[in-house]
Amino acid sequence: MTVVIQVVLLVIGFVFLVKGADWFVEGASKVAEKFGIPQLVIGLTIVAMGTSLPEAAVSVSAALKGSADITIGNIVGSNILNILIILGLTSVIRPVAVQKSTIKYEIPFVALISVLLLGIGYTDQVVGRMDGVILWALFIAYLLYLLKMTKSGEAVLEELPEEDKDMPVWKMLLLIAGGAAAIVIGSDLAVDAATELARIFGMSERLIGLTIVALGTSLPELVTSVTAAIRGKADIAVGNIVGSNIFNILFVIGTSALITPVVYAPNFLVDSIVCIGAAVLLWLCVVRGRRLGRGGGVVMLLCYAGYFAYLMR
Numbered sequence: 001m002t003v004v005i006q007v008v009l010l011v012i013g014f015v016f017l018v019k020g021a022d023w024f025v026e027g028a029s030k031v032a033e034k035f036g037i038p039q040l041v042i043g044l045t046i047v048a049m050g051t052s053l054p055e056a057a058v059s060v061s062a063a064l065k066g067s068a069d070i071t072i073g074n075i076v077g078s079n080i081l082n083i084l085i086i087l088g089l090t091s092v093i094r095p096v097a098v099q100k101s102t103i104k105y106e107i108p109f110v111a112l113i114s115v116l117l118l119g120i121g122y123t124d125q126v127v128g129r130m131d132g133v134i135l136w137a138l139f140i141a142y143l144l145y146l147l148k149m150t151k152s153g154e155a156v157l158e159e160l161p162e163e164d165k166d167m168p169v170w171k172m173l174l175l176i177a178g179g180a181a182a183i184v185i186g187s188d189l190a191v192d193a194a195t196e197l198a199r200i201f202g203m204s205e206r207l208i209g210l211t212i213v214a215l216g217t218s219l220p221e222l223v224t225s226v227t228a229a230i231r232g233k234a235d236i237a238v239g240n241i242v243g244s245n246i247f248n249i250l251f252v253i254g255t256s257a258l259i260t261p262v263v264y265a266p267n268f269l270v271d272s273i274v275c276i277g278a279a280v281l282l283w284l285c286v287v288r289g290r291r292l293g294r295g296g297g298v299v300m301l302l303c304y305a306g307y308f309a310y311l312m313r
Contacts, residue, residue: 010193016186027175054217057187068263073209084304091297111279121264132257139250
């Protein structure tokens with residue numbers, strides 16, 4: 001009965017996280033539109049960060065509660081899932097075109113910051129506040145890069161749905177407040193339930209973070225990408241997933257480390273290498289034809305199956 005209760009609480013936590021992120025992004029976008037903030041700025045900040053809110057909430061909450069393995073496991077696991085599972089499934093459903101800038105700059109940048117995370121974490125087994133400053137500096141540089149690329153017309157941002165200009169400001173603020181509250185509640189429930197399940201089954205927090213929590217916080221990306229593929233609109237899937245992975249490392253871990261130093265257990269060495277390998281595999285699959293085909297998708301899914309078997313051994 002205790003297991004059932006914890007599973008239910010975990011699911012409820014994920015539901016709160018996903019819906020909270022939706023409400024927060026919708027409310028913040030509408031407020032920005034209402035006060036004349038350019039859509040470009042909204043897209044680069046509110047919408048781009050929106051899909052990383054579940055990871056951010058869970059990681060910060062876990063770090064504050066001393067469950068560092070869930071913090072690191074959530075981000076490393078999410079980044080592996082994003083590429084191998086989400087892009088794998090998406091490209092199997094429908095081959096995905098990839099922007100030139102994504103191949104030339106963004107995918108290599110994901111691999112580079114994944115190596116950086118491994119380096120700063122494994123060296124002294126902690127991602128400290130100074131590391132957080134470094135990650136945030138790179139995060140700001142990445143935002144400036146996006147701004148430059150978009151102004152030059154080389155980057156494509158997902159268009160926001162047409163806004164309801166008649167919505168009163170109080171309702172917009174209610175969406176923001178409600179979304180933020182749902183994210184906090186959801187992250188609290190998810191971390192507590194995941195930690196309790198790990199204790200009951202004798203599983204490590206690392207394993208819980210790399211699998212269950214990573215999948216739960218990646219639900220927005222999973223649903224969005226697969227739905228877009230089914231509808232024949234998957235061309236921006238690779239760019240969105242790559243962007244999410246960059247946000248996860250630089251923004252989420254950077255913010256967590258600034259709030260409180262995050263312990264990086266030596267056990268994460270293999271997982272971090274797999275995370276780097278996933279980015280390199282993605283680059284190899286798209287560098288020639290500028291598209292991620294079904295063959296590449298199958299290879300990615302098989303790679304995740306092998307990694308999952310390693311985790312379960």
